Amino acid sequence: MNGAESLFSYIETVYENLDSKEIFSRAKEYAWQTFFHHTVSVATISYRLGSIIKKYALSIVKKALESIEKGLGLKYEDILFLTGIGHDYVKLYGIEGRTGEERTRNLLHRIVSNLFILIPDTKEKLISKVITLARAVEGKYTPELEEEYILYVTPVVRVADELMGKKSIDEALVYLQTSKEVRELSENYGIKFGFVKTSLPSILHVKVSEKIVEVLSRNGWTPLVTYADGLILVGTKTSKTVPMREVAKVVKSEIAEAFETEERIREIITGLKKLQLNEIYAKLVQTKATTLLPVNEEKLKERDRETIGGVYHNLIVKYLKGTSISDLDKEIRELKSKLKRGTLLDPRSLGTGISGRGSTYFKEKLATMITSKEDLVNTIMSIENEGERFLILSYMVVFPSKEENDVVDILRKALNVVIPKGIDTELIRIVAIAEVYKHINDEKAIRKLIEVTYEKLGGSEDIDYYASKFIITRLKSNIINTELLSSLDILSKGLLESKNYCRICGEQILRPSIRFIQYAQAVKRGGGASEIWLHDDPPLANLEKIATEKRTSIRYICPLCYYEATQLKGRYSPPFFVVALHPVVAYDLWSFLKNRLAYLSNIYELIERRTSEIVLIYGELLDKKKKNMKVAPDILSKIAERELPSKGRAKEERVVVLFDSLGARAILPLGRDMSLKKRDVALALALAPFVMSLSGGGQVGLAGNLGDVYNLGSEIAPVVIPHPSNIVLSIVKSFEEIRKSASMMKRQMTLDEYSVYNRSYVTLLEALYIYGLKIFCWYDRWKRKNSSKKKIEDYALAIHEFMSSIPYVPLALDAPPPEKLDPREGDEPLPYYSLISSKSSEVESCMSQIPKILEGKETPSLNKLLYRYAVSLKELDAKLSKYKVQRPLRKGIELLLQLTPSLGEADAKGIAIDKFLELLAYSVGVDLETKMKKIRDQEGKEKEVSYRAVFFDIFNELVDILMNIKKKLPPSQVRKLVEVMLDSAYEKYKYVKL
Structure with missing residues (x-):
């Protein structure tokens, strides 16, 4: 196996041997970086650095490395990898009541057993040494550690750990330039670091990112660490500065591929076939351009287009037979005088209506084609169908622009045809059609016509300039030579004369070619584009003139921005479902996770076609005995690509996942709407937990534009949506209280505090799984029950709004749906409610640790109390109605709330409990009092207590929780909370099995 394949195997092994609490344990206070991401990143970075050190070390160092390898029975880089995995053991403190070191030792045992074949004694020695090295990396006192490990292992892992602790390229560069350990790597082994810093992401940036990394790799640079704003690479003495032309070639190739010349020419031909130009050609073929057609003068007076087309045909035939242009001019003027009209029919209408409205000339099409002269020549010369060749050549030569003088110049320079001055403008274009027909099989003449037209209209030979401009303005790097290419020197002189700049990105442009209105049309916003006021338009200017008139037009855009527009209207249109590994991740881990994240498009396909499969997947992932929120290979196989019929979408047009390897983000363009709808947000939120499991952490978001994904959720929350979710915010804010408390006291969090704080990610993940499971497992049945045409997005929004209205998140997760969203026909238990309820209790249990760590007291679990109530009640009677289950609770709580203002909470509580017990007995x-229940005390001993005592404790604790929540809520919210509590109690009563 090569290095990447070996590391992929190592990463997979680590993932398989971590449980969900370890994978999703939070590794950093300031960022949503999981334990899995952090430790595996440190491990793979260390492995990469170790490989270089081993290769370029001097003999004395090589001997030391060989001694290390011999002593522990593994390769030097493997030892570095294991040390990277073990170094952050403190982050696992408190999971299942064990120390971080204990859990890390067990983890290393499993990993080593799966990856390497070692005798037991060697294995124990290796793991003990790795634990010692991990302590040393964390700065602990380790006098037992030999010098060779202190010199050649701990510094390498520490460098990797430091890089993973930085939040941006700038922070990483400061560290690399000031670190003593980095300087020693450079001096002793010739290791050097390169960087590529990016600006805000764009479609072009994303699509070329991986190819740019490949170019850097071919020049000896190994990608090491990816930040939200760029990439750190490692090189050796043999690594070379990368010529800019190599990187620019990647950009140019992507643009050329997007504007594939043959495809664009085919689009024009398809449009021309619907216009009258094609009918004139058909008449010329029919008469072999030798016979005149009869002309009905009455129809000519009525402006009949077909009759006028016959006149044009006859003029062309006469020209081809040798009639002079002057004589034809005389003839057409006499005809117009006889008809008392200025024009028979504007010949521009024969072929400029290809866009469906208004006139579109070849100049506009050429500007947006972004093709070289040679590509254009070869494409048109390769057209075998004579009629199609006639149409595209006529469009180029006859309708190059609005100005007839352009037609005159093209005919003169290409074919040496001189149009006398003062000739009827209508005739000029008719003569041009005749010349195209005359030379339709003359390859030399065709080539000349295309070349002259291209040069006359200012084709996009300057794409080299814009590709290089992209590198210079969008990327900053110490390993890419950003000197302008010599071939661009002449082009760049155009900037001295140009006063135009792109109205989108603000960059100066060589020549005005692509108009702003074309940009608006490209993003499907053509209507009214000329009336849009841009911020730097001249005050009180005529917007129509600014947008359309040649002499006053100042609204132009550069080819790169037009590229973005065309991509955004196609298969890469917003909104964007985004997965980001911010603020930092090792490039090897990013490469590994790309293979998993490629399934994103399939997930959306499954939702659209087979929601039931998503339900099964979520059910498995939430089940502790099965996956426990870990996406294993068998889960991946369930969402692997298959023949899923897509309504109105060809197979090759299915959504694709874009990977930004210069910013560690995967982007799924959903192509639904330029604006973000709340229902799309609600559905994205339901998908978020699966994607977070798929990537082992990271951040998930829904964005309307790529600028919003630049540093997605690295500090605020791991789920970033434009319409905030109470589920997300409540959980995040609750856990943040621990960090804020420590910060106010100007100290670091204690181990006990961190053991609770680092559960924030996994708690949020579990909560979102519950939310998603409710939507996916209830929607189909609800749709059938109500014969509804509403989509799953609409149901997701309704569920989200209902849950957000409940002021206590654990209860919101547990709550059965309101009647209008209920999927059931009768009174049977809700699908998956048992799992939903138990997981809701787990979320509440995790959140109850927050007040325990901050105030020294643990809040009772509301969901567990309701479950205890349901179980105890069912033990007494398994066939109670909803009314009888809820009435004791309802009346007791109502009495409490009613009497508290006048009697005080203590007295009101006593009366309420008595009323509750009275109604319950009834x-x-x-x-x-006499009915006894067997329970176990805290020591595990069995004893009997009365059911009255059991229900007394339940109601007593339940109202304590309620009164605590009530202090923070308005009365209407309290009533809402009580109703949800009652519904939850009855639902638990129905599903519980004794």
């Missing part, structure tokens, strides 16, 4: 028809 509902079940049992003497609660």
Whole structure:
């Protein structure tokens, strides 16, 4: 296996041997970086650095490395990898009541056993040494560690750890330039670091990012660490500065591929076939351009287009037979005088209506074609169909622009045809059609016509300039030579004369070619584009003139911005579902996760076609005995690409995932709407947990433009949506109280505090799984029940709004749906409610640790109390109605809330408990004082207590929680909370099995 394949195997092994609490344990206070991302990144960075050190070390160092390898039975870089995995052991403190070191030792045992074949003694020695090295990396006192490990292992892992602790390229560069350990790597092994810093992402940036990395790799640079704003690479003495032309070639190639000349020419021909130019050609073929057609003068007076087309045909035939242009001019003027008209029919209408409205000349099409002269020549010369060749050549030569003088110049320079001055403008274009027809099979003449037209209209030979401009303005690097290419020197002189600049990006442009209105049309916003006021238009200017008139037009855009527009209207149109590994991740881990994230498009396909499969996947992932939120290979196989019929979408047009390897983000263009709808946000939120599991952490978001994904969620929250979710914000804010408390006291969090704080990611993940499961498992049945045409996005929005309205998140997760969203026909238990309820209790249990760590007291679990109530009630009577289950709770709580203002909370509580117990005894028809229940005490010993005591404790704790929440809520919200509590209690009563 090569280095990348070996590391992929190592990463997969680590993932398989971590449980979900370890994978999603939070590794950094300031960022949503998981333990899996952090430790694997440090491990793979260390491995890469170790490989270079081993290769370029001097003999004395090589001997030391060989001694290390011999002593532990593994390669030097493998030892570095394991040390990277073990170094952050403190982050696992408190999981299942064990120390971080204990969990890390067990983890290393599993990894080593799976990856390497070692005898038991060697394995134990290796793991003990790795634990010692991990302590040393973390700055602990380790006098037992030999000098060779201190010199050649801990510094390397520490450099990797430091790089993973930085939040941006700038921070990383400061460290690389000031670190003593980095300087020693450079001096001793010739290691040097390069960087590529990016600006805000764009479609072009994203699509060329991987190819740019490939170019850098071919020049000896190994990608090491990816930040939201760029890439750190490592090189050796043999690594070369990369010529800019190599990187610019990648950009130019992508633009050329997007504006594939043959495809654009075919589009024009298809449009021309619908216009009258094609009919004139058909008449010329029919008469072999030798016979005149009869002309009905009455129809000519009525401006009949077909009759006028016959006149044009006859003029062309006469010209081809040798009639002079002057004689034809005389003839057409006499005809117009007889008809008392200025024009028979503007010949521009024969072929400029290809866009459906208004006139579109070849100049505009050429500007947006972004093709070289040679490509254009070869494409048109390769057209075998004579009629199609006639159409495209006529469009180029006859309708190059609005100005007839351009037609005159093209005919003169290409074919040496001189149009006398003063000739009827209508005739000029008719003569041009005749010349195209005359030379339709003359390859030399065709080539000359295309070349002259291209040069006359200012074709995009300057794409080299813009490709290089992209590198210079969008990327900053110490390993790419950004000196302008010599071939651009002449082009750049055009900038001295040009006063035009792109109205989108603000960069200066060589020559005005692509108009702003074409940009607006490209993004499907053509209507009214000329009336849009741009911020730097002249005050009180005529917007129509600014946008359209040649002499006053100042609204132009550069080819790069036009490229973006065309991409955004096609298969890469917003909104964007984004997965980001911010603020930093090792490039090898990013490469590994790209293989998983490629399944994103399939997930959306499954939702559209097979929601039931998503339900099964979510059910498995939430089940502790099965996946426990880990996406294993068998789960991936369930969402692997298959023949999923797409309504109105060809197979090759299916959505694709874009990978930004210069910014560690995967982007799925959904192509739904330029604006972000709340229903799309609600559905994205339901998908978020699966994607977070798929990538082992990171951030997920929905964005309307790529600028919003620049540093997605690295500090605020791991789920970033334009319409905030109460589910996300409540959980994030609750856990942040721990960090804020420590910060206010101007100290670091204690181990106990961190053991709770680092569960924030996994708690949020579990909550979102519950939310998603509700939507996916209830929607189909709800749709059938109501014969509804509403899409799953609409149901997701309704569920989200209902849950957001409940002021206590654990109860919102547990709550059954309101009647209008209920999927059931009768009174049977809700699908998956048992799993939903148990997981809601787990979320509440995690969140209850926050007040325990901050205030020294743990809040009772509301969901567990309701479950205890349901179980105890069912033990007494398994066939109670909803009314009888809810009435004791309802009346007791109502009495409490009613009497508290006048009697005080303590007295009101006592009366409410008595009323609750009285009504409960009536509902079940049992003497609660004498009916006994077997329970286990805290020591595990079995004892009997009365059901009255059991229900007393339940109601007593339940109202304590309620009164605590009530202090933070308005009365209407309290009533809402109570109703949801009652519905949840009855739902639990129905599904619980004794």
